[in-house]
Amino acid sequence: MTRIHFNEVAPRDGFQIEPEFVPTEAKIELIDELSLCGYAKIEVTSFTSPKAIPMLRDAEIVMGRIRRVPGVEYTVLVPNLRGAERALESRADELNLVMSTSETHNLANLRMPREHSVKALSEVIRHVDGRTPINVSLSTAFGCPMEGEVAQATVLDFMQRFADQGVRGLTLCDTTGMANPAQVSRIVEAALARFGDRQITLHFHNTRGMGLANVLAAVQGGVTRLDGSLGGLGGCPYAPGASGNICSEDAVHMLATMGHDTGIDLERLLAAARRLPAIVGHEVPGQVAKAGPSTRLHPAPESVAQLRAQFA
Numbered sequence: 001m002t003r004i005h006f007n008e009v010a011p012r013d014g015f016q017i018e019p020e021f022v023p024t025e026a027k028i029e030l031i032d033e034l035s036l037c038g039y040a041k042i043e044v045t046s047f048t049s050p051k052a053i054p055m056l057r058d059a060e061i062v063m064g065r066i067r068r069v070p071g072v073e074y075t076v077l078v079p080n081l082r083g084a085e086r087a088l089e090s091r092a093d094e095l096n097l098v099m100s101t102s103e104t105h106n107l108a109n110l111r112m113p114r115e116h117s118v119k120a121l122s123e124v125i126r127h128v129d130g131r132t133p134i135n136v137s138l139s140t141a142f143g144c145p146m147e148g149e150v151a152q153a154t155v156l157d158f159m160q161r162f163a164d165q166g167v168r169g170l171t172l173c174d175t176t177g178m179a180n181p182a183q184v185s186r187i188v189e190a191a192l193a194r195f196g197d198r199q200i201t202l203h204f205h206n207t208r209g210m211g212l213a214n215v216l217a218a219v220q221g222g223v224t225r226l227d228g229s230l231g232g233l234g235g236c237p238y239a240p241g242a243s244g245n246i247c248s249e250d251a252v253h254m255l256a257t258m259g260h261d262t263g264i265d266l267e268r269l270l271a272a273a274r275r276l277p278a279i280v281g282h283e284v285p286g287q288v289a290k291a292g293p294s295t296r297l298h299p300a301p302e303s304v305a306q307l308r309a310q311f312a
């Protein structure tokens with residue numbers, strides 16, 4: 001039985017792309033509930049430019065008011081030095097730095113070439129100087145919606161450059177759901193062989209229905225850390241065609257029924273997921289919250305009792 005560490009990203013990846021601003025109070029309440037579900041980590045918000053990501057313009061307030069539960073790490077997305085300073089000020093447990101492995105997506109999302117991002121993030125790493133653990137999320141690692149294929153060697157090269165700077169973790173992000181399980185197996189094998197001493201996390205979007213298949217390929221390949229989003233919310237506003245992350249409760253359900261230890265109280269998580277449509281004002285893609293877990297049984301129709309008697 002493998003211990004799988006789940007990082008809940010709905011408050012960041014999910015809320016950043018919602019058409020309506022999710023009220024600050026509702027964000028705090030949801031994060032406080034998620035804190036009690038057994039997550040290893042929660043990505044609370046991002047310290048980005050409020051012009052670029054207006055939906056998370058309340059980052060300081062949210063970070064200041066959530067009730068932190070011991071044992072849960074509260075991480076935040078950070079694109080630059082300014083963001084890092086805000087994150088440190090807010091006492092984040094981890095800084096999740098972000099850049100894209102595709103030049104076009106990096107220009108669209110972060111408004112600079114990849115090499116500038118490497119330089120900027122390296123400055124952040126030097127500035128933080130070990131005070132807070134750092135994770136680097138590499139977007140479009142399985143393909144870019146504008147450029148197409150991103151060579152595995154390119155992705156591994158960016159991983160190497162940040163591993164060399166001593167970061168604690170590296171996340172491979174399938175920003176618009178282009179990954180397939182065979183590709184996941186290949187890159188996971190290479191990444192764990194080279195960077196097995198780091199925390200390696202996989203971040204999938206279910207844009208093409210391959211999300212849980214990719215989770216399975218990752219876990220079978222030895223990955224023990226996954227990002228997921230409550231209800232399957234999520235998406236990058238600067239990646240055309242982006243849609244939701246893999247749904248946390250569906251992934252937790254799948255892995256738990258397979259015998260893995262996710263650390264998560266599924267019933268509690270499902271209850272949180274069922275409240276989500278009221279918070280965001282629309283239906284969400286997650287399936288297990290609607291169907292109930294596979295252990296939930298339904299009463300048989302009356303005809304079955306009659307047929308049993310008839311065939312007895």
Ligand code: COA
Nearest residue numbers: 046047048049050052053079082083098109110111236237
């Ligand atoms: N926090 C708050 N404000 C910030 C900021 C930060 N981390 N970084 C920049 N800003 C502000 C600047 O103060 C400036 O404000 P002004 O126009 O009022 O003077 C404005 O944003 C532009 O700053 P600049 O340094 O020129 O940045 P930019 O316009 O080149 O944008 C990013 C670069 C990275 C800050 C911006 O593109 C961004 O935040 N992107 C978010 C990407 C993201 O989260 N995508 C989804 C997840 S993958």
Ligand code: ZN
Nearest residue numbers: 013175235236
């Ligand atoms: Zn994402």
